[in-house]
Amino acid sequence: MAFTEENIQEWNKRFATATPSEIIAWALEQTPNAVVTTNFRPYEVNILHAVTAVNKDIKVIWCDTGYNTPNTYKHAEELIEKLGLNIHLYVPKQTSSHRDAVxxxxxxxxxxxxxxxEQVKLEPFGRAMAEHKPSVWFTNLRKGQTALRNSLDIFSVSKDGVLKVSPFYHWEDAQLDAYLEEYKLPNEHKYFDPTKVLENRECGLHT
Structure with a gap:
């Protein structure tokens, strides 16, 4: 699939007030070749629940840096079981112990x-995308997270030409919390990303 700037602008306007499920359903109608990525950070459960509610078998790519908190790993296992996630796990080629020593x-x-x-995030992610070659990539990017993300929208295109779909792009934390309460979903805030250091920094996947 090829996506033009005109396509993206039109879709962002058309779906500006659509629900996440409407956005997801429409995107999946365009191509069955889709993935959702996750790192099980806070509020990742929202996108995982919303996407799997439309397509329970969608590939869920988890790029585990190896530096997650125990809370994150327990949260991940809980969601994998609760939502029946079709997990495809990607890890760095070096162990964290090796890297810590070096x-x-x-x-x-x-x-x-x-x-x-590059070692803990970009290489595993690139390997995952090269193997699955998706046309659509569901993410939980939201406006207000970083300066770069403020320049995006519900629909954008990655540097590799993949359509990125962020169904919760315009949602605030309070709305996400209400979603979690409605569907009785767990969340976990004790999360650590060793590549970002600062909350408002990009990790490199979305540049």
Whole structure:
């Protein structure tokens, strides 16, 4: 599938007030070749629940950096079972113990930070996308998270030409909390991303 700037603008206007389920259903009608990515950070359960409610067998790509908190791993296992997720797990080629011995977790001003990010996040993600070759990529990007994400919308196109769909893009935390309460879904806030360091930094996947 090829997506033009005109397509994207039209769809963002058309679906500006649509529900997540309406957005997801429409996107899946365009192509069955879709994936949803997750790192089981706070509020990831919203996108996982919404997408699997429309297509329970959709591929769920989990790129595990190896540095998640125990809470995140327990939360992940709970959601995998509760939602019956079709998980495809991708991990770095180096163990965290090996990396800790060589460079630890570099700060953002450290020259090794780019290497670290490539190893724990970008390479596993690139490997996953190369293997599955999706036309549609569901994400839980939201307006207000970072400066880059503020420049996107419900629909955008990745640097590799994949249609990125963010059904909750315009939602606030309070709306997400109401969604969790409505569907009796668990959430987990004790999360750590070693590549971002600061909450408003990009991790590199969406640039």
């Amino acid at each position: 460079m630890g977790i570099p700060g953002i001003d450290d020259a090794n930070h780019a290497i670290f990010t």
